[in-house]
Amino acid sequence: xxxxxxxxxxxxxxxxxxxxxxxxxxxxxxxxxxxxxxxxxxxxxxxxxxxxxxxxxxxxxxxxxxxxxxxxxxxxxxxxxxxxxxxxxxxxxxxxxxxxxxxxxxxxxxxxxxxxxxxxxxxxxxxxxxxxxxxxxxxxxxxxxxxxxxxxxxxxxxxxxxxxxxxxxxxxxxxxxxxxxxxxxxxxxxxxxxxxxxxxxxxxxxxx
Ligand SMILES: N[C@@H](CCC(=O)N[C@@H](CS)C(=O)NCC(=O)O)C(=O)O
Numbered sequence: 650x651x652x653x654x655x656x657x658x659x660x661x662x663x664x665x666x667x668x669x670x671x672x673x674x675x676x677x678x679x680x681x682x683x684x685x686x687x688x689x690x691x692x693x694x695x696x697x698x699x700x701x702x703x704x705x706x707x708x709x710x711x712x713x714x715x716x717x718x719x720x721x722x723x724x725x726x727x728x729x730x731x732x733x734x735x736x737x738x739x740x741x742x743x744x745x746x747x748x749x750x751x752x753x754x755x756x757x758x759x760x761x762x763x764x765x766x767x768x769x770x771x772x773x774x775x776x777x778x779x780x781x782x783x784x785x786x787x788x789x790x791x792x793x794x795x796x797x798x799x800x801x802x803x804x805x806x807x808x809x810x811x812x813x814x815x816x817x818x819x820x821x822x823x824x825x826x827x828x829x830x831x832x833x834x835x836x837x838x839x840x841x842x843x844x845x846x847x848x849x850x851x852x853x854x855x856x857x
Contacts (some may be wrong), residue, residue, distance in 0.1 A: 651675040652720075653688065653697060653705040659757060660704035662813040663720045666806050668689060668843040670728035676856060679703050679806075718749040721806040733806050741800065748799045748807035755784045757814050764821035778823055785828050792830035793839070797837060812838040826838045 652674055654660035658681065667674040670806060678689040686694040686701050698705045698715055706714040706723065712732065714720050725734035735741035763769055764779035788811075791799070799807045818825050824834055838844055 650709060651677055651707040653677050653679050653694065653703055655679050655703045656851045657788065658703055659717050659810075659813055661851065662717055662806075662810040663704050664731060664851065665809040665813070665841075665850070666721045666724045667693070668846050669733055669809070669841070670724055670726060670731045672722040672727060674723060675856065678848070680829070681691075684828050695702065717752070718746075718753050721810060722746075725806050732803060734798075735805075738814055745800060745807055748805075749810060751784075751808050752807065752814060752833070756781060756811070759784070760814060760817050760821055761821070764817070764823070766773045781823055782827075785825070785831060789828040790832050792834060796830055797833055799834075804841075808834060808838050812844065 650667075650672065652663055654664060654676055655678060662723055664674070667725055677692075679694050680689075681701070681703060688694050688697075694705075695701060697707065697713055700715070704720055706720045708714065714723055722734055724739065725731065729736065736840070752788055759777045759781045763773055767774075787824065788799075795801050798804050799811065813833060815823075815825065815831065817823075825835070
């Protein structure tokens with residue numbers, strides 16, 4: 650399997666999950682700032698994901714899986730013993746999918762693209778930050794009621810995704826200081842060997 654990724658982006662989430670699950674994964678970096686969008690081997694990324702964004706997962710038979718929330722579930726299901734996702738068909742799995750949808754639509758797409766493009770203007774950025782703060786308040790209350798992870802005692806792919814998105818906060822000038830449970834989750838996830846390994850590998854490849 651090969652993950653098309655870009656350093657510092659949401660593709661960190663499936664990278665973490667693949668390492669957590671003990672899966673062999675090839676990496677291919679995509680230059681998401683360039684047009685045409687080329688990969689590090691010179692391939693035209695538009696042929697892999699016509700939407701041009703990362704992540705994309707290429708299976709060994711050539712099938713391409715798109716969308717981060719689908720990719721992380723696919724990876725977790727390849728290694729059910731890892732416990733990274735409750736089994737399909739269970740209510741616990743639906744709760745996980747609820748979190749994945751929330752992170753994708755309420756957080757990920759509030760940070761990106763709005764807080765990464767100053768040209769959108771201060772007003773758009775203020776709206777994005779205040780929406781993010783309201784959503785984080787919800788996450789904080791959920792964690793206080795039944796943390797330390799989004800699914801309770803059990804770490805899951807939703808935590809890896811949340812960690813990835815909230816990791817942009819300093820750069821995006823989103824203040825997390827009012828959310829101690831969220832900070833606790835960030836610290837716990839950030840200490841995981843798989844998370845450190847994914848960050849180290851991506852930084853090393855970036856520098857190379
Ligand atoms: N819906 C997509 C969104 C992915 C996404 O926003 N990727 C960003 C990086 S975090 C990207 O590649 N942006 C470059 C672009 O849109 O051209 C998913 O969740 O997989």
